[in-house]
Amino acid sequence: MTAVPPPPPAGAAPYGGASASKNGLGTWSLVTGILSIICCGFIAGIPAIILGLQSKAAAEQGLATNGNLGQIGFILGIIGSALSVVGMILNFSGLLALPFAEFS
Numbered sequence: 120m121t122a123v124p125p126p127p128p129a130g131a132a133p134y135g136g137a138s139a140s141k142n143g144l145g146t147w148s149l150v151t152g153i154l155s156i157i158c159c160g161f162i163a164g165i166p167a168i169i170l171g172l173q174s175k176a177a178a179e180q181g182l183a184t185n186g187n188l189g190q191i192g193f194i195l196g197i198i199g200s201a202l203s204v205v206g207m208i209l210n211f212s213g214l215l216a217l218p219f220a221e222f223s
Contacts (some may be wrong), residue, residue: 141183144174148192155199164203167196 148170155164174189183189209215 141174141177142185144170144177145183145185145188145192148174148196149188150192152192152195152199155196156202159199160203160206161200164196164198164200167192167199171196 148167151159151163151170152167155161155167171189171191171193174183175186175193177183178186178189206215
């Protein structure tokens with residue numbers, strides 16, 4: 120009788136497979152940080168700050184590989200929120216009032 124050879128050993132898990140699940144935090148932090156500067160102000164700046172902090176924490180735990188994107192999104196979120204608040208203060212104080220009253 121002939122013996123059947125054993126099956127080959129199972130392969131190892133792919134490298135870096137588990138860390139890809141938290142990389143979206145850094146990407147979304149960067150996207151919302153850019154939006155906070157371009158058009159949305161603190162409405163997108165606050166989520167950028169929160170997602171940036173979560174992304175940095177995930178990178179420190181080894182669950183994400185793009186902690187730098189989270190850091191950049193965090194900084195852009197702070198800048199966008201600050202510019203939004205400064206713009207609102209200047210607008211409500213009347214310093215940004217345009218001189219259209221002269222033409223009417």
